[in-house]
Amino acid sequence: APLQRKHAxxxxxxxxxxxxxxxxxxxxxxxxxxxxxxxxxxxDAEVAATGLRKVLDLAPSERARELLERAQKAMRxxxxxxxxxxxxxxxxxxxxxxxxxxxxxxALERVExxxxxxxENAEALELRGLWAGKQRAQQERRQREKDLTSAxxxxxxxxxxxxxxx
Numbered sequence: 001a002p003l004q005r006k007h008a009x010x011x012x013x014x015x016x017x018x019x020x021x022x023x024x025x026x027x028x029x030x031x032x033x034x035x036x037x038x039x040x041x042x043x044d045a046e047v048a049a050t051g052l053r054k055v056l057d058l059a060p061s062e063r064a065r066e067l068l069e070r071a072q073k074a075m076r077x078x079x080x081x082x083x084x085x086x087x088x089x090x091x092x093x094x095x096x097x098x099x100x101x102x103x104x105x106x107a108l109e110r111v112e113x114x115x116x117x118x119x120e121n122a123e124a125l126e127l128r129g130l131w132a133g134k135q136r137a138q139q140e141r142r143q144r145e146k147d148l149t150s151a152x153x154x155x156x157x158x159x160x161x162x163x164x165x166x
Contacts, residue, residue: 025058025059026058026059028058029054029055029058029059029061029064032051032052032054032055032058033051033052033055033061033063033064033067035051036048036049036051036052036055036064036067036071037067039051040067040070040071040074043074045070045071045072045074045075045078046071046075048067048068048071049068049071049072049075052064052067052068052071053068056068084117084118087113087117088114088117088118088121091110091111091113091114091117092110092111092114092123092124092127094110095107095108095110095111095114095124095127095131098110099127099131099134102134102138104131104132104134104135104138105135107127107131108128108131108132108135111124111127111128111131112128115128150162150163151163151164
């Protein structure tokens with residue numbers, strides 16, 4: 001009987017210890033969940049996600065899963081915005097380089113890439129207007145040069161009536 005009592009006491013102590021451990025995990029999970037919600041509220045999705053993963057390890061809940069999904073979506077949006085910003089800057093840099101070389105068509109193509117990524121990009125909108133005018137002027141100048149060359153050729157061939165048409 002004393003041995004049975006001793007086993008019963010040990011078993012009881014073990015149950016109490018397990019219950020305490022569960023309460024501590026649940027309490028820690030509750031605190032971490034609250035911290036993660038605050039982090040998500042202030043836009044710190046990475047901190048929130050880290051905390052929520054710990055919550056799910058300690059005491060899984062539907063609320064923690066939902067918040068983790070929200071945090072991961074926010075992180076994906078941030079990554080996508082960073083990618084779009086990098087592409088925008090790269091296209092603007094390429095556009096400026098092409099414009100420096102007077103390749104207005106190429107520069108405008110890059111500006112259109114920027115506007116596809118960010119339709120309201122003020123710099124791209126301004127450059128498009130400026131460079132489109134330069135491209136038109138360049139095209140008109142080339143056409144005048146072509147017409148002049150044709151007229152000179154017609155004069156050299158003794159056909160002044162054709163030269164006058166140019």
